[in-house]
Amino acid sequence: MKKYIVSLFIVFLTPFILMCETYVMLDTNTVKEGGIIKISLRSNEPLKATNIEFMGNTYQAFYKKFDIHDTEYVCAAVIPVPLGTKGTKKLTIKYLLKDDTEGVKDEKIRVKQVKGRETTINTGMINDTFNAKMSKESTIIKSIQDPITPVKYDFPFMKPVEGITTGNFGDQRVYDNGKAAWRHKGWDIAAKKGTPIRAASSGNVVSAASTQSCGNIVIIDHGAGIYSMYYHMQKVYVKKDTLVSKGDIIGTVGATGIATGPHLHWQMNVYKIPVNPAEFLTAF
Ligand SMILES: [Zn+2]
Structure with a gap:
């Protein structure tokens, strides 16, 4: 019975997973003030829109390339962390697929102070x-x-x-x-x-x-x-x-x-x- 449920899940869910597979990747969650956060969004269909919120500003990810090896569209964003930033900040990455379904990913960014000479x-x-x-x-x-x-x-x-x-x-x-x-x-x-x-x-x-x-x-x-x-x-x-x-x-x-x-x-x-x-x- 258990095996049957699992297979049923695979049969029903696989087409959906394949349809809207989107990965959001950050190069780091710890950054120095005055640093940048590099974000990659990889998906098997082109994204319709992106909206990235960080410290009261909104940013957009831009189409970068089509990865032939992984058959994925790659979008990228570089997010600035202003000088003087302290503590932990929330980063929200939203993206819209062509069927208008929205994906959201929240991340915590820890900002380290720099001792300037x-x-x-x-x-x-x-x-x-x-x-x-x-x-x-x-x-x-x-x-x-x-x-x-x-x-x-x-x-x-x-x-x-x-x-x-x-x-x-x-x-x-x-x-x-x-x-x-x-x-x-x-x-x-x-x-x-x-x-x-x-x-x-x-x-x-x-x-x-x-x-x-x-x-x-x-x-x-x-x-x-x-x-x-x-x-x-x-x-x-x-x-x-x-x-x-x-x-x-x-x-x-x-x-x-x-x-x-x-x-x-x-x-x-x-x-x-x-x-x-x-x-x-x-x-x-
Ligand atoms: Zn100078």
Whole structure:
């Protein structure tokens, strides 16, 4: 009798299981503040929609590839964990299948604090006028990252320039005797002026401009809300609205804007939230 029930279950349930098999996978449930969570959704039919909720924001997973080996559609999402996040946070992943059935998966994310080194920097350039200009430029840089476009990235990203790390992501920075202070939003890599800078991954150049605070800049849209930024450049070789591949030379290292020496400030934003660039150097 018992055997009969089991077989009946298999006969009746198998077609359903095959119809809507969806797996949600996270690379980790423990992340550092300023880190990212990499999510994969694998299903044997294309998903109609996805909705990911984390810390009051909503994100979308994007179609990445069709896995021929497993005959599965793969969607991916990169979720940012802002600097300053503490404790355990809820992550909710919802997806809609083509017959409108909804799947939900709740996950707990434990966020670890990062002890940022405090550095004082004297530029002699910061005053009220400069702060006002800087905040205006930062608003423009943010608005450039409004569009959420299809995936163009190619993991792992590459370090845009080889050199010496002079500033880590998350460091506490105090400028000109406290006239300005913030946590460092990028990775500073010092190299000789004129050293080539390469695109960290494939994408579309959405800005190649000159600013007072960040100097000559390039911003690349990698899709799915992921943008890479390159600051303080000497020369810029790319123009707005050009597609670049991972490794393409986009310009050279300089010391334009607020910089005490030639270096690249490499920043990665996900949905405008600055995250640690080092997290993009592993496969996904
Ligand atoms: Zn920097």
